[in-house]
Every structure is written in structure tokens, then in C-alpha cells.
Amino acid sequence: MEPFKDDKVLLAHGSGGRLSHELVERGFLPAFDNPLLSKLDDSAVFEAKGRLAFTTDSYIVTPIFFPGGDIGKLAVCGTVNDLSMSGAVPLYLSLSFIIEEGFPLSDLGRIVTSIKEAAEEAGVKVVTGDTKVASRGSVDKLFVNTAGVGVVPHGVDISASNARPGDKLILSGPIGQHGIAVMAMREGLKFATAVESDCAPLNKLVAEMLEVSGQVHCLRDPTRGGLATTLNDFATQSDVGILIYEDMIPVSDEVRAACEMLGFDPFHVANEGRLVAVAAPDDAQGIVERMRQNKYGAEAAIIGEVREEHRGKVVMKTSLGASRIVDMMVGELLPRIC
Amino acid sequence: MEPFKDDKVLLAHGSGGRLSHELVERGFLPAFDNPLLSKLDDSAVFEAKGRLAFTTDSYIVTPIFFPGGDIGKLAVCGTVNDLSMSGAVPLYLSLSFIIEEGFPLSDLGRIVTSIKEAAEEAGVKVVTGDTKVASRGSVDKLFVNTAGVGVVPHGVDISASNARPGDKLILSGPIGQHGIAVMAMREGLKFATAVESDCAPLNKLVAEMLEVSGQVHCLRDPTRGGLATTLNDFATQSDVGILIYEDMIPVSDEVRAACEMLGFDPFHVANEGRLVAVAAPDDAQGIVERMRQNKYGAEAAIIGEVREEHRGKVVMKTSLGASRIVDMMVGELLPRIC
Numbered sequence: 001m002e003p004f005k006d007d008k009v010l011l012a013h014g015s016g017g018r019l020s021h022e023l024v025e026r027g028f029l030p031a032f033d034n035p036l037l038s039k040l041d042d043s044a045v046f047e048a049k050g051r052l053a054f055t056t057d058s059y060i061v062t063p064i065f066f067p068g069g070d071i072g073k074l075a076v077c078g079t080v081n082d083l084s085m086s087g088a089v090p091l092y093l094s095l096s097f098i099i100e101e102g103f104p105l106s107d108l109g110r111i112v113t114s115i116k117e118a119a120e121e122a123g124v125k126v127v128t129g130d131t132k133v134a135s136r137g138s139v140d141k142l143f144v145n146t147a148g149v150g151v152v153p154h155g156v157d158i159s160a161s162n163a164r165p166g167d168k169l170i171l172s173g174p175i176g177q178h179g180i181a182v183m184a185m186r187e188g189l190k191f192a193t194a195v196e197s198d199c200a201p202l203n204k205l206v207a208e209m210l211e212v213s214g215q216v217h218c219l220r221d222p223t224r225g226g227l228a229t230t231l232n233d234f235a236t237q238s239d240v241g242i243l244i245y246e247d248m249i250p251v252s253d254e255v256r257a258a259c260e261m262l263g264f265d266p267f268h269v270a271n272e273g274r275l276v277a278v279a280a281p282d283d284a285q286g287i288v289e290r291m292r293q294n295k296y297g298a299e300a301a302i303i304g305e306v307r308e309e310h311r312g313k314v315v316m317k318t319s320l321g322a323s324r325i326v327d328m329m330v331g332e333l334l335p336r337i338c
Numbered sequence: 339m340e341p342f343k344d345d346k347v348l349l350a351h352g353s354g355g356r357l358s359h360e361l362v363e364r365g366f367l368p369a370f371d372n373p374l375l376s377k378l379d380d381s382a383v384f385e386a387k388g389r390l391a392f393t394t395d396s397y398i399v400t401p402i403f404f405p406g407g408d409i410g411k412l413a414v415c416g417t418v419n420d421l422s423m424s425g426a427v428p429l430y431l432s433l434s435f436i437i438e439e440g441f442p443l444s445d446l447g448r449i450v451t452s453i454k455e456a457a458e459e460a461g462v463k464v465v466t467g468d469t470k471v472a473s474r475g476s477v478d479k480l481f482v483n484t485a486g487v488g489v490v491p492h493g494v495d496i497s498a499s500n501a502r503p504g505d506k507l508i509l510s511g512p513i514g515q516h517g518i519a520v521m522a523m524r525e526g527l528k529f530a531t532a533v534e535s536d537c538a539p540l541n542k543l544v545a546e547m548l549e550v551s552g553q554v555h556c557l558r559d560p561t562r563g564g565l566a567t568t569l570n571d572f573a574t575q576s577d578v579g580i581l582i583y584e585d586m587i588p589v590s591d592e593v594r595a596a597c598e599m600l601g602f603d604p605f606h607v608a609n610e611g612r613l614v615a616v617a618a619p620d621d622a623q624g625i626v627e628r629m630r631q632n633k634y635g636a637e638a639a640i641i642g643e644v645r646e647e648h649r650g651k652v653v654m655k656t657s658l659g660a661s662r663i664v665d666m667m668v669g670e671l672l673p674r675i676c
Contacts (some may be wrong), residue, residue: 010670016562017606017667040575041497042558043391043424045490052390053381056432056485057468060476086381094394094485098436101673130395135673138398140476147394147432147485152383159379220380224354237378268355329355332348335439335473 009103014133023131027108031116036092036127044127046092050154053088055079056147062336064111064141066185068177068197069272071144072111074338076118077201077272078223079148084206085219085275087158088150090122096130096145103142111142122201124148156210162217163238167306168284170277172205172291173198173299174250175227179269180258183334195254200273205294212290215280222276223338225329228267230276231314232328234306238278242314244304244326268329270337278306347441352471361469365446369454374430374465382465384430388492391426393417394485400674402449402479404523406515406535407610409482410449412676414456415539415610416561417486422544423557423613425496426488428460434468434483441480449480460539462486494548500555501576505644506622508615510543510629511536511637513565514593517607521672522596533592538611543632550628553618560614561676563667566605568614569652570666572644576616580652582642582664606667608675616644 012019029038036044057078064071076093083090095115099108119126181197183189202221209216218238222230227249235242251259251266259266273296279287284302291297314326350357367376374382395416402409414431421428433453437446457464519535521527540559547554556576560568565587573580589597589604597604611634617625622640629635652664 011673012668012670014562014673015667015670016564016567016608017669017671019668020563021666039497039499040571041424041499042420043393043426043486043488045389045391045424045426048386048388048390050386051383052386052487053383054430054432054485054487055381055466056434056483058434058436058470058481058483060436060470060472062476082380086379086383088381088383092392094392096394096396096483096485098396098398098481128393132396132398133673134398134478137475138400138478138674139481140472143396143436143477143481145394145396145434145483145485147392147434147483148381149390149392149487150381159377161377161379224352225358226354229354233378270354328359329353330350330357331355332350332353333355335349335352335471336476 007105009099009101009105009133011101011133014131031112032126034125051152053083053086053150053152055082058143058145059338060143060336061182061338063185066197067181067194069199070111070114072114073118074199074272075144075146076115076122077199079146080122080124080201080203081221083148083150084203085221086152087156088152090124090148090150090203092127092149093124094128094147095126098132098134098139098143100139100141101133101136118201122203158216158219160218160220160233160237163234163240163278163306165240165306165308166281167217167278168281168302169244169304170279170284170288171301171303172275172297174252175271175274176251176255176266176269178272179334179337180255182337193254198271198273200296202275202296205291205296208290208294209287213279213283213287215283216277218278220276222271222274224270226268226270228326229328231326234278235312235314239311241307241310242304243307244316246316246318248301248303250299250301264333267326268333272338345443347437347439347443347471349439349471349473352469365450369450370464372463389490391421391424391488391490393420396481396483397676398481398674399520399676401523404535405519405532407537408449408452410452411456412537412610413482413484414453414460415537417484418460418462418539418541419559421486421488422541423559424490425494426490428462428486428488428541430465430487431462432466432485433464436470436472436477436481438477438479439471439474456539460541496554496557498556498558498571498575501572501578501616501644503578503644503646504619505555505616506619506640507582507642508617508622508626509587509639509641510613510635512588512590513609513612514589514604514607516610517672517675518593518596520675531592536609536611538634540613540634543629543634546628546632547625551617551621551625553621554615556616558614560609560612562608564606564608566664567666569664572616573650573652577649579645579648580642581645582654584654584656586639586641588637588639602671605664606671610676
């Protein structure tokens with residue numbers, strides 16, 4: 001990215017004046033070039049019809065560059081995934097930076113490139129944005145907020161409150177990779193095999209799932225709080241019991257080893273490219289087979305079912321045949337994970 | 339707000355686990371109660387039809403409480419106004435907090451109440467949100483991001499690129515109050531009369547302007563960079579010249595005195611409840627008269643006109659009859675103003 005050389009971000013880049021305009025025109029517009037953004041009005045205006053989904057997330061992950069991604073890719077994938085989890089086709093993103101004075105413009109350039117690439121993969125456009133610069137020490141390096149708008153296709157009705165007894169639970173792949181990748185980078189831990197973040201846009205995977213079944217009832221990406229929190233959300237919001245089988249839940253050897261070493265429960269570790277679905281029992285196997293054809297669902301598996309019993313609770317059959325309650329995380333596992 | 343007593347925000351309030359859920363359920367849902375938000379899905383889903391406007395801003399103002407408002411009111415008004423400046427009727431907001439560990443929950447409660455009140459005044463709903471907590475020293479107290487969605491009424495076409503020679507420029511009220519109020523609070527300055535921020539939602543004012551005229555061509559709220567930056571945006575984006583008359587631009591005695599003392603140009607000082615409009619010459623006076631009936635437009639005035647000459651430039655006739663170029667701000671006047 002040409003305009004971002006080795007210089008630093010200045011307070012004046014956030015002043016709204018000349019340097020702000022230059023940053024937008026030379027740094028951001030070439031990356032995100034589209035007619036909605038390039039009008040540079042206070043809002044982007046576009047035609048829409050039907051049910052729209054709208055979501056937001058702020059990203060404060062540290063370090064901002066980690067194995068498998070960076071804060072920019074994370075911000076795009078996180079918001080694309082939140083839209084997708086409502087069954088929406090993501091269309092437009094807003095992008096807001098809060099940058100520490102003195103942050104290297106070259107690093108900002110890397111992040112902008114990463115956002116551009118992730119947005120291209122997901123097929124979404126950055127149509128509006130904002131840049132603030134805070135004095136040294138007021139913000140740790142760089143924070144990103146993305147909001148997103150998508151369209152929910154006709155007939156799609158997905159909500160964490162739609163799980164019904166008898167439904168099957170589907171997980172798209174191994175858990176815990178994002179959290180362990182970030183943590184290992186932060187703490188300088190080395191494992192035999194490097195763990196990479198699973199950070200990925202899941203909108204195409206969701207579209208394929210909805211192609212093969214009209215009976216996907218719930219979708220959620222188990223980010224902060226991990227799989228345990230998502231399953232508890234389903235149990236509470238749908239007022240059902242959830243039973244999962246430990247043996248069926250994929251966890252890589254590296255993640256398992258890291259969790260054992262650190263005393264983490266992989267069920268509480270954040271993911272940024274996984275989803276959990278609740279679907280009608282007759283459709284579940286077909287959905288899993290379709291998911292396995294997508295690289296982000298290659299290890300998809302049925303991991304349990306929805307029950308009438310123990311409403312509001314998640315119960316796991318362990319490898320040894322015992323049952324245990326899987327609770328939401330109570331404290332803080334790892335701050336600034338996303 | 340009952341649940342926000344004298345306790346502090348903990349890292350676990352941002353973990354996605356139990357305490358995050360409690361904060362949302364006890365702290366946020368009662369304030370912003372509406373069916374879209376209370377589903378607590380990853381996105382809010384609503385019906386829409388026509389042209390939509392979409393915008394975002396992050397707010398890092400310091401101090402977070404200032405005369406005439408706080409960061410919460412600012413975040414609502416700023417996004418409501420950005421939508422309004424595209425001629426849109428604002429409908430829905432997202433709300434994302436980044437909070438420093440240890441921030442008083444009672445202050446968070448004040449900010450939430452302020453957001454609720456500003457949203458009620460503007461008639462918008464907070465439908466989706468996010469809360470992150472960063473460890474002490476990683477963020478200065480609290481940052482807020484709002485994104486917003488609105489509907490552009492049929493036939494409305496407002497853009498900073500629509501100004502035409504002959505059009506009149508209208509300003510809704512005295513300039514510089516927000517910037518001076520924040521700066522005075524920050525620096526502990528005292529003036530004979532306290533200056534209050536002009537922070538206000540302008541959507542109803544805009545709706546009234548559009549009622550009396552179909553020939554409002556441009557609208558913009560002169561925030562960071564002040565009136566000078568907004569006028570330069572119009573001149574550049576519409577490729578026209580702009581002529582304004584110093585005598586016609588309202589500046590309060592307090593703001594003028596503060597600017598003289600501090601060496602600021604009131605044209606570069608931020609406003610958060612003012613707008614500049616460009617409208618067809620025959621309609622301008624009628625628009626101004628209608629604006630004066632609204633408390634946020636009580637001092638509305640025609641301040642100049644759009645010209646064929648000196649394209650891309652803003653020229654001011656001074657009180658003494660001289661002409662000077664009004665340029666965009668080049669450096670940084672006052673960081674963290676919004």
C-alpha cells in the first residue's frame with residue numbers, strides 16, 4: 001500500500017482536517033474502492049428490501065497480529081459471522097478505527113490490506129467508516145469496530161430461541177484454536193506444532209447449509225466464552241435441555257495439550273471461525289455432509305441433541321460414561337481475545 | 339439504574355460468560371428494552387424497504403462528562419446526525435462499549451441513561467450491541483461506537499456533491515460551542531458565562547426542512563474540523579466555489595472570547611448539534627423560517643452562496659470588506675473532541 005510508508009499516525013490524522021482527508025483518500029479508498037464509499041457522504045445509501053440483519057462488534061485483541069490472522073481479518077470475519085448466524089447474507093460493513101498516536105502507518109497498511117482481503121473473500125463491501133486518533137497511552141495500539149448489514153433470505157428464521165427437543169447439534173470443526181493461538185503468541189509459548197487461529201468468514205458455509213435444509217433452527221459462532229457459553233445460550237433462550245457427547249467434539253492434540261498445561265477448559269476457549277447449529281433430526285446428517293465439502297466445515301460433526309429434560313442446562317456424557325453439567329464461564333479466561 | 343451501584347467494571351464483564359450476560363440483562367436491556375434487542379441474537383433482524391442509509395462513528399471524547407452532554411449522548415446524536423445529513427430518517431442504532439477495567443459501574447449507568455434519553459428524544463432504538471473490557475491502561479476510561487441505519491424518504495437526494503451555483507448556504511446556529519465546552523472542562527478554564535456543548539439530535543429539524551422544501555441539496559454537521567472543513571467538503575465534492583459573509587455567521591461572545599484567548603479559529607472548532615445546508619435560492623428563506631421554529635434551529639441564518647468562481651475553494655468576505663480563503667484545518671486543534 002503505497003501511501004503507508006514507515007511514518008507514524010499523528011493526532012492530526014484524526015482531526016477531521018487535511019491529514020484525515022489524505023488518510024482516507026490515499027490509504028482507505030484505494031483498498032475499499034466502491035461507489036457507496038467513494039461518495040464520502042456522512043452515510044452510505046443503498047437500496048434494500050425484505051428483512052435486514054444488523055450487528056456490531058468492537059475488536060481489542062492483543063497482539064494485533066497473531067498466527068492465522070490479525071485484528072483486521074478478525075473484525076471482518078466476526079461481523080460477517082454474526083450476520084450469518086442470523087441466516088443473513090452479509091452485504092455491507094462499516095469500519096471504524098481508534099488508533100494510538102505514533103502507531104506505524106505500515107502496520108495500519110497491513111491491517112487495511114487484511115480487511116480488504118477478508119472482505120473480498122466474504123463478498124462484502126466496506127461502505128462507511130470513521131478514524132479517531134487518541135494520544136499516546138490513551139489506547140493500546142489500535143482498536144477496530146465493524147458493524148454490518150445483511151439480508152435474511154425469504155423463509156429463513158434462525159434464532160437461539162428456536163431449538164426444539166429432538167433437534168441435533170452440529171459443530172463445524174475443532175474448538176479452541178483462536179484462543180490458544182492468541183494466548184500462545186502473547187505469552188511466548190511454543191508448542192510442538194504451531195496453533196493457528198481458526199478466524200474465517202462463515203457466510204458461504206451457512207449459505208450451503210441453508211441450501212440443503214430448511215430446518216436449521218439455531219446458529220451461533222462460539223467466540224468469547226467458547227462452546228460452553230453458546231450451548232448454554234441455546235439451552236436458556238430456547239428453554240430446552242442440551243446433551244452433548246465428549247467423544248464427538250473435535251479438539252486438536254495441540255489445543256488439548258495447551259489447555260492441560262494452562263488449566264483451561266477447551267469448552268471455554270474462544271473460536272472465530274466455528275459455528276454450532278441446531279437442526280431438525282432428519283436433516284442433520286445431510287447438513288454435515290454438505291458442510292464437509294467446505295474447507296471451513298471439513299471436520300463438521302453431530303455432537304449431541306436437544307432434550308425435553310434438564311431445561312436451561314447443558315449436560316455432557318464424558319468419555320468415561322459419566323455425566324457432567326457444562327456451565328458458562330464464570331470469571332475471565334483470557335482478556336482481549338477478540 | 340439499580341444494578342449499577344458503586345462497583346467497578348471487571349475484565350469478566352467482557353468475557354462473554356456469566357458476568358457479561360448479567361451486565362447485558364440487568365444493565366442494558368432495561369434501558370433499551372425493545373423486541374429486536376431482547377432476542378439477544380447475534381444480529382437484530384427487521385423489515386426494511388427502499389433506500390437505506392448506514393453510518394458509524396467511534397467516540398473517544400475526554401472528559402466523558404462535559405457541560406451539555408456526555409460521551410453517551412454524543413454517540414447517539416453523532417450517529418443520528420450523520421444519518422440525518424443523508425436525508426435519512428434514523429431508525430436503529432448499534433451500541434458498542436470498550437471499557438477500562440475498574441471503570442465505575444455508576445458512571446456506566448449514567449452513560450447508559452444518557453444514551454437512553456438521547457435515543458428517546460431522537461426516536462431511535464438501540465437494537466444490537468457489544469461490550470469489551472480492556473485491562474487497566476489499555477484504554478482511557480471508556481470509548482463508545484455507534485452505527486446507525488435509517489430510511490431515506492422517496493425523492494430525497496442529498497449529498498455533499500449536489501451543490502449548484504446560485505444555491506444558498508444555511509447554518510442552523512452559533513458555531514464552536516461543543517469544542518469550547520469540552521476544552522474549557524478539560525483545561526479547567528472558567529469563562530464569565532459557562533459554554534455548553536450544542537450536542538443535539540438534528541433529525542427532527544432536518545425532517546421539518548425537507549417538509550418545506552424539495553430543494554435541499556447538501557446537508558452536513560460540522561463536527562471535527564468545524565465549519566471550515568464542511569464548507570471545503572462541499573466546495574471540493576461539488577466542484578463549486580463557496581462565498582460566505584463573516585457578519586452573517588453567528589458566534590457567541592463566550593466562544594469568540596475563548597477562541598481569541600486560545601488562538602483558535604472558531605471556524606475550525608467542532609460542533610455536535612449544528613448543520614449546514616445548501617438549498618435552492620428560492621427556497622432558502624422559507625427553510626430558515628421553518629428552522630427557527632425548532633429549538634435546534636432558533637438562530638438559523640443564510641450565511642453565503644454557491645458560486646461558479648473559485649471552484650473547490652471557500653472564500654469569506656470579512657467584516658472589514660476584505661476577502662480571505664477559508665481553508666481546511668491542517669494540524670490538530672484539540673484531540674479527543676468527540
